[in-house]
Amino acid sequence: MTEYFSLFWTDYTVRTITLGTAVLGALSGMLGSFAVLRKESLLGDAISHAALPGIAIAFLITGTKDMGILLLGAIVSGLTGAFLIRKIVTRTHLKTDTALGLILSVFFGFGMLLLTYIQKIPDSNQAGLDSYLFGQAATLVEDDVKLMSLITAISFFVLILFWKEFKILLFDPEYSHTIGIHTRFIDSLITFFIVIAIVIGLQTVGVVLMSALLLAPAAAARQWTNRLIGMVFLSGIFGAFSGVIGTAISATENNIPTGPVIVLIAGIFVLFSFLFSPRGFIVKQLNYYKNRKKLKRIKTLQLMYDIASTHENIEHPHSVKILNNFQGYSKRVLSALEDEGWITLQNGNWSLTPRGFNKITTYLSTEKNDTATN
Amino acid sequence: MKNTEYAIKVDDLTVAYDYKPVLWDIDLAVPKGVLMAIVGPNGAGKSTLIKTILGIIKPIAGTVAVFGKPYKKNRKIIAYVPQKGSVDWDFPTTVFDVVLMGTYGQLGWIRRPGTRERKIAFKAMERVGMSAYRNRQISQLSGGQQQRVFLARALAQEAEIYIMDEPLQGVDATTEIAIINILKELRKAGKTVIVVHHDLQTVLEYFDWVTFLNVKKIATGPIKDIFNDENLTKTYGINYKVALNP
Numbered sequence: 001m002t003e004y005f006s007l008f009w010t011d012y013t014v015r016t017i018t019l020g021t022a023v024l025g026a027l028s029g030m031l032g033s034f035a036v037l038r039k040e041s042l043l044g045d046a047i048s049h050a051a052l053p054g055i056a057i058a059f060l061i062t063g064t065k066d067m068g069i070l071l072l073g074a075i076v077s078g079l080t081g082a083f084l085i086r087k088i089v090t091r092t093h094l095k096t097d098t099a100l101g102l103i104l105s106v107f108f109g110f111g112m113l114l115l116t117y118i119q120k121i122p123d124s125n126q127a128g129l130d131s132y133l134f135g136q137a138a139t140l141v142e143d144d145v146k147l148m149s150l151i152t153a154i155s156f157f158v159l160i161l162f163w164k165e166f167k168i169l170l171f172d173p174e175y176s177h178t179i180g181i182h183t184r185f186i187d188s189l190i191t192f193f194i195v196i197a198i199v200i201g202l203q204t205v206g207v208v209l210m211s212a213l214l215l216a217p218a219a220a221a222r223q224w225t226n227r228l229i230g231m232v233f234l235s236g237i238f239g240a241f242s243g244v245i246g247t248a249i250s251a252t253e254n255n256i257p258t259g260p261v262i263v264l265i266a267g268i269f270v271l272f273s274f275l276f277s278p279r280g281f282i283v284k285q286l287n288y289y290k291n292r293k294k295l296k297r298i299k300t301l302q303l304m305y306d307i308a309s310t311h312e313n314i315e316h317p318h319s320v321k322i323l324n325n326f327q328g329y330s331k332r333v334l335s336a337l338e339d340e341g342w343i344t345l346q347n348g349n350w351s352l353t354p355r356g357f358n359k360i361t362t363y364l365s366t367e368k369n370d371t372a373t374n
Numbered sequence: 375m376k377n378t379e380y381a382i383k384v385d386d387l388t389v390a391y392d393y394k395p396v397l398w399d400i401d402l403a404v405p406k407g408v409l410m411a412i413v414g415p416n417g418a419g420k421s422t423l424i425k426t427i428l429g430i431i432k433p434i435a436g437t438v439a440v441f442g443k444p445y446k447k448n449r450k451i452i453a454y455v456p457q458k459g460s461v462d463w464d465f466p467t468t469v470f471d472v473v474l475m476g477t478y479g480q481l482g483w484i485r486r487p488g489t490r491e492r493k494i495a496f497k498a499m500e501r502v503g504m505s506a507y508r509n510r511q512i513s514q515l516s517g518g519q520q521q522r523v524f525l526a527r528a529l530a531q532e533a534e535i536y537i538m539d540e541p542l543q544g545v546d547a548t549t550e551i552a553i554i555n556i557l558k559e560l561r562k563a564g565k566t567v568i569v570v571h572h573d574l575q576t577v578l579e580y581f582d583w584v585t586f587l588n589v590k591k592i593a594t595g596p597i598k599d600i601f602n603d604e605n606l607t608k609t610y611g612i613n614y615k616v617a618l619n620p
Contacts, residue, residue, distance in 0.1 A: 178428045178454040179479030226511040
């Protein structure tokens with residue numbers, strides 16, 4: 001890591017690439033939240049694959065490898081792919097997954113065909129065009145980063161401007177229509193944004209892996225927050241860090257491709273969030289066992305209470321043996337109840353303490369209230 | 375009656391998804407201030423009718439007028455309560471946020487909800503008894519609570535006409551009573567309420583106006599006059615006298 005930091009300050013290329021991947025990660029993270037919430041995660045994958053023929057055609061027409069022009073081609077063919085998917089779903093009996101699979105593979109196949117053709121053209125400066133498959137961060141130059149930053153800034157501004165409209169459309173499209181939100185405009189804006197976010201990352205991460213950078217930060221962010229603004233914000237942060245850490249690793253090790261490393265780092269964010277977030281696996285399991293343990297104790301205490309209340313003196317001792325047929329009962333539960341001070345144990349007999357009596361009676365009455373309010 | 379005295383007036387409305395019409399030549403006039411149920415069997419076009427009135431579905435033919443004006447000019451005085459199953463309740467937002475969405479329409483483009491809007495949302499939550507849950511993540515709500523949230527969102531629109539798609543579907547008895555009480559309050563305040571309703575047993579008790587629908591309009595009018603065996607049989611195709619009184 002220290003090696004990377006010294007590189008960052010001294011090496012112009014490393015600094016450019018770092019800034020580029022950070023901006024890219026932030027942008028695709030933010031906009032990826034929308035794709036995830038619209039349940040259009042796979043649409044991102046289809047669009048990124050569908051962008052490939054656009055890049056090839058743009059190159060064939062203009063003969064340059066200028067990022068802006070190639071990306072324009074990518075946007076056009078990506079949008080065409082997205083449009084065709086919509087049409088297939090609404091006009092035929094095919095379902096979304098089939099439409100996505102079809103468009104993804106047909107466009108990608110066509111793109112590969114064009115790439116092969118371009119390689120065979122004598123002395124065209126085609127070298128490097130196939131880096132759009134898996135991306136090559138090393139090809140990022142300052143102008144690229146400037147363009148990416150500009151697009152990110154514009155997206156951010158539009159996001160803030162139409163925040164309310166985005167939110168309501170994502171949550172409830174039909175309702176938004178009835179209150180006068182221009183749903184088709186906002187909807188197109190979201191789709192356009194998703195396409196932009198994908199296309200902007202093609203040079204760095206490549207058509208094959210780009211959808212991961214779109215979805216992974218959003219999936220991770222969703223685990224930590226219950227608010228849309230939090231999700232978009234966190235997702236941007238996770239994306240940016242994936243970019244920076246990925247670049248740092250690939251810059252200090254020889255011959256490690258940047259794109260795949262960035263995607264892997266984003267994947268680690270997801271894994272970490274699934275495990276350790278408040279909605280995550282570990283907290284859930286812990287709560288599950290804690291609840292079960294608590295309920296077991298309470299149920300045992302309740303049984304004891306039922307037995308004890310047949311006597312006038314609730315502290316009257318009873319034999320442990322009478323609990324034997326009860327499901328929740330075990331030696332461990334019994335000693336836990338004693339530790340809490342709810343019962344006392346003596347010579348194979350148990351007796352309810354006043355504290356235990358209070359505990360179970362208040363529990364039973366609050367539980368009744370809880371079910372009544374639901 | 376003159377045109378303008380109808381809250382909603384539908385003329386010659388025909389809707390089709392594929393080849394088969396879902397609604398055929400519907401004429402419907404809903405007077406201001408009624409509490410109207412739309413009843414009919416599954417696939418009768420009940421939801422389609424209200425979605426067409428709301429402009430969500432485009433009709434093949436026909437017009438919809440709201441207080442005598444085209445729907446588009448008067449849409450802000452209509453509040454819609456969709457079926458609660460129509461959205462993803464795992465969406466990252468809170469009860470208060472959803473209710474606040476009811477004020478978005480009045481705000482118009484770009485402007486953000488402020489103190490006034492927040493007050494309206496608070497009042498709406500109070501009316502449906504959801505104030506205590508205002509910061510609750512919506513995925514943690516029961517079915518009845520989800521329905522109350524949707525109702526509160528509609529109330530926050532401060533509309534003249536309320537259109538609801540099966541608000542009593544799958545809610546508990548407490549919520550059902552709470553919702554019906556609010557509907558009656560709305561009628562008392564002179565608002566017009568249109569409800570797609572499934573439970574024929576309670577139509578007489580809850581509503582004062584009814585529309586029988588089965589692709590075509592069978593009948594519409596005051597419940598006392600037209601909620602009878604003849605119309606029920608025409609709508610559902612079986613003898614409802616037998617079905618309702620075993």
